[in-house]
Amino acid sequence: MSWQKERIDMNVYSQGEVDRWVYSTCNLCSVGCGCEIAVKDEQIVGIRGNGSHSINRGRLGPKGEHQWQANASPDRLLSPLIRNEFGELVPASWDEAMNLIVRKMQSAIAEKGPNSVAIYSTGQAFLEDYYTIAKIGRAGIGTHLLDANTRLCTATTEFCLLQSFGADGTPASYDDVDETDTLMLFGHNVAETGTVLHERIMDRKARTGKPFIIAVDPRRTLTVRGADLHLQLRPGTNVPLLNGLLRIMLDNGAADEAFIAAHTIGFEDMSGALSEWTPERTSEVTGIPVDTLLEAGRILSETPSLVTTTLQGAFQSADATTACVAINNLHLTRGLIGRPGSGPLHMAGQPSSSANRTAGGVGTYPANRNPMNPQHLDDMGRLWNVDPMNLPAGPEKGIEEQLEMIEQDQIDVFWNIGTNPLVSLPNRKRARAALEKVFVIMQDHFLTETSKVADVVLPAAMWGEKEGTMENADRRINLLRKAVDPPEGVRTDLDILLDFARRMDFRDQDGQPLIGYCTPEEAFEEWKTVSAGRPCDMTGMTYAKLERHNGLRWPTTAQKPEGTARLYEDLKFPTRPEYAQSYTKDQFTGRALTRVEYEAKQPNGRAILHATRYNPPSEQPGGDFPMWLTTGRLVWHWHTRTKTGRSPYLQAAAPHGYVEIHTDDARELDLIEGEVVRVVSPRGWIEVPAKIGDAVQRGLLFVPFHFGSWESNQAANDLTADFVDPLSKQPTFKQSACRIEKLRKPHLVASGETLGYIAEQYNLSVDDLLRVNRMDTPYGIQTGQHVEVPISMMNVPIQPYSPQRTDFKRTEMKEQGGD
Secondary structure (H helix, E strand, O other), X not given: OOOOXXXXXXXXXXXXXXXXXXXXXXXXXXXXXXXXXXXXXXXEXXXXXXXXXXXXXXXXXXXXXXXXXXXXXXXOOOOOEEEOOOOOEEEOOHHHHHHHHHHHHHHHXXXXXXXXXXXXXXXXXXXXXXXXXXXXXXXXHOOOOEEEOHHHHOHHHHHHHHHHHOOOOOXXXXXXXXXXXXXXXXXXXXHHHOHHHHHHHHHHHHHHXXXXXXXXXXXXXXXXXXXXXXXXXXXXXXXXXXXXXXXHHHHOOOOOHHHHHHHEEOHHHHHHXXXXXXXXXXXXXXXXXXXXXXXXXXXXXXXXXXXXXXXXXXXXXXXXXXXXXXXXXHHHHHOOOOOOXXXXXXXXXXXXXXHHHHHOOOOOEOOOEOOOOHHHHHHHHHHHOOOHHHOOOOOOOOHHHHHHHHHOOOOOEEEEEOOOHHHHOXXXXXXXXXXXXXXXXXXXXXXXXXXXXXXXXXXXXXXXXXXXXXXXXXXXXXXXXXXXXXXXXXXXXXXXXXXXXXXXXXXXXOOOXXXXXXXXXXXXXXXXXXXXXXXXXXXXXXXXHHHHOOOEEOOOOXXXXXXXXXXXOOOOOOOXXXXXXXXXXXXXXXXXOOHHHHHHXXXXXXXXXXXXXXXXXXXXXEOOEOEEXXXXXXXXXXXXXXXXXXXXXXXXXXXXXXXXXXXXHHHHHOOOOOXXXXXXXXXXXXXXXXXXXXXXXXXXXXXXXXXXXXXXXXXXXXXXXXXXXXXXXXXXXXXXXXXXXXXXXXXXXXXXXXXXXHHHHOXXXXXXXXXXXXXXXXXOOOOOOEEEEEOOEOOOOOOOOOOOOOOOOOOOOEEEEOO
């Protein structure tokens, strides 16, 4: 364990002592911090960290400390809503809402078949919810159109693991982060997206000097400032960088030839694809100096242990799966997997997105089963007591493919559970136009931007108001106990799903109700039987045991009752054709391979090395759109601010959007700090204040994606392209083309006016007005002259954040990269 001592972070508002503390887990990022919920007079009044939980030892991030405040927000949805004949959402009873949903479902299925229904869920619900979605969706409705906003966040995690290892499940864990000599954070701004994990890393570094941290990011983020080496690559060049580093490692003689021969296939194809990626060619494409590449290659060649983490900077980029497969290749080439301190740790973004993949609430079947393997479908038919011939099969359809199906009138009902796609989807105006064509069910806590297209709204219970389990980023299953009842008129996601199944009268082959459980714990017990013998085996878990041990990593079985810290310690990989979760895809085109093609590779328990070829971003700067646009998260907010925007503290810390621009680009455009500008892409525009500095490269703009009000024109996803990675179908949010337009007006200088007087009228400084007008001196303006002034100014009061509370001696970082 990295932590040397506990520290209990607490945020409570209560008149007098709280009545009780209830065991739980943070429900925001994927780190999985243990916590306890404060209850007073049957209301949630605060939170404190769980000092005995190994992940955080009582620490909480800023979002986690304030998550409870949304529960008491006065705009909570307290009854179902139905859109009436006048286009208004009006209150309705649960019977009215659910009966309408059932009629629409039955009509769609009768007219167009089961795949006329799509269910799009979240990464913030519970494993029991996802398993129930899987069972209702496939064995009840019969639809194969199950997806979640994890497609936007971390779908690439799953697909790179399938490609390389045959099954989902990230090999390394936080325990390995505690032991590794070298940590490569690849597109992972952990200081802002996983604050407690970053503090854990830096706490160890303060005491031991380890790990050596390599940060790969086009921006100089908070994470980069604590790193030893910054590889500041150009947007869209992850694959060239990794190919170049691996080429250097091979040239250095770092390949573990015995490991490669015994435990992998595909080395010749992989290494052959690296021939063009000399240090010089890699530098030319990525913008990173040759000397820096050689130094990074030397470190990766010599380090005795290595953990590589990835997040949206890798997942939401061009060739996302290829880049993450290249990271797997790097570990396999050196044999740095399956042993303490080593392995890829492809992160999850949301607190339980991993559980959605594991339990089958998205594309693959429950417990890492292959929807293209008839034997796996037979297994599910037996476990669910249904005819396997009626279970949908074949490759999954991601949300972008589902939007295309809506546009082609193939889908009639879209059930949206716990997510806000009309802020989070790329090219969101296209997404809105599509969803306006179908019957939309929205299951959420509040009215969101997506409610604009909803036909029925179902009020769902929030964190602390329900019980269940989540799977965090390193396979740990955590328990969340119910602290209070949900408000009157509000139901849990599980109760809504069970009610729907009952009203639809779904039955198994014996005529019994398809869903035989009534409580979350009963659902978990059934799930365990489904997981038996599969990579994610949880048969050794119980709710009581999860609470006693503060979570357990799967697989947890009778043979491994304490869980599994890291996968593949026996160097046996789940790639046998009869067992594998996937027959993999063509690494370049994304075409799903047949079983015959897969078997011809003869993986048979060995990991698969793939050739990783560079495919530049589909959209490039040029012409009317000369700049790169990238998007991302802030430390103060979570996704579309449905919850964090209702915390007074978090909202005050970051109240609105902005565009980050390099100082030199701002100087060339005569922009000043806080000036509202228009950012334009081929898809739309936004108007936000400029934040000027050196955090971004020249030619690159950064816009946080949290802000999506239809009225405020600050939504980053009005700009983003909806191109997707060919394997994971994850959108490439990180690379779009754009331009900045100045919003100015002329001021006619009147007799006697000075530049200082004019500046005061517009709340500007004289220096700002000089810069805007490219003037060297405030003297010499004349009556009748036009002086240009910004139409609007806005503060960019993003509160500074210290990514760790532990003092540490910062190592001297090599700040390298190209412009």
